[in-house]
Amino acid sequence: MGRITIQNLSKTYINRRRFPRGDDDPQVRQGERITVLKDINLEIENGEMVCFLGPSGCGKSTLLRIIAGFEPACGGVVQVNGQPVTGPSADHIFVFQHSGLFPWMTVAENVGLGLRHLKNHHSRQAQVTEFIEMVELEGFEHHYPRQLSGGMQRRAELARALAVNPDIMIMDEPFSGLDFLTHMKMREEVVNMHAFIRKTMLLVTHNIDDALIMGDHIVILGSSPTAVTMDRILDFPRPRNFEKSPELGRLRSELFLMLGINYAV
Structure with a gap:
């Protein structure tokens, strides 16, 4: 709540x-x-x-x-x-004004940060995929932030924030x-x-x-x-x-x- x-x-x-x-x-x-x-x-x-x-x-x-x-x-x-x-x-998840994605991590790795508590690898990957699909970034899971447009970076940040279920x-x-x-x-x-x-x-x-x-x-x-x-x-x-x-x-x-x-x- x-x-x-x-x-x-x-x-x-x-x-x-x-x-x-x-x-x-x-x-x-x-x-x-x-x-x-x-x-x-x-x-x-x-x-x-x-x-x-x-x-x-x-x-x-x-x-x-x-x-x-x-x-x-x-x-x-x-x-x-x-x-x-x-x-x-x-x-309480804060999405900052400027990109907060970790540049050395792919989209999937950034989104998966909030799901590290899940021990089951397949369950964790399924949820990462679900949140990436929610922000319409399918096909960009293995891209790094520098390879994304500004809007795509913002969507990736939203997916990462949502994955934490705040x-x-x-x-x-x-x-x-x-x-x-x-x-x-x-x-x-x-x-x-x-x-x-x-x-x-x-x-x-x-x-x-x-x-x-x-x-x-x-x-x-x-x-x-x-x-x-x-x-x-x-x-x-x-x-x-x-x-x-x-x-x-x-x-x-x-x-x-x-x-x-x-x-x-």
Whole structure:
């Protein structure tokens, strides 16, 4: 299960500055405190796909790293299934913005990393094949990452993450750097995959259309220090089409304005 509760979460960084102290021995002094997140409160239900939007530098990725257990919070609490997050867990898989595939391993070997606990070789290979087929990489099992396109690398990463069978999959801008057509294809695949596996998925994006087409739940972070400016469940039927759903189109225009863009221009 992957139910997430975030209560009064805050995160503050302290700048540290170096000053000469003589004899080429710098002195490190504490600088100003920078509050990145302040009083974040969210309820994320099991099986939801939640898309986080907000301007660059607002703390979206920081929030995901705290949920994943990679960074401690300075205040408040994050709970998964009623238990506080105290560090990374195999139940919370993070798909990073840039390729995290091991370059010396083939696609099959990368995907098989999460199945090392299976002692039966044939059972392990059957599951590796199943996850590779799920992301439509049949025929590329023995290719290395350098031999794959950017979109294929992302699909291989998704297969590796799914093989671990996590309760929560966290993705930080998974489509960045992809060409337009590959981006659209990957978006469709993630939506279909989520409908099939029904895992809790958290996704940071700068693309409003991605959030509205993919998300069950949308969260917008803004202001300074960062707080939640919108927390909304998206109950539009799928597949979603802006032209056929005036309400979805109006929400799209509202989100552009919230993020400082006059889309009519």
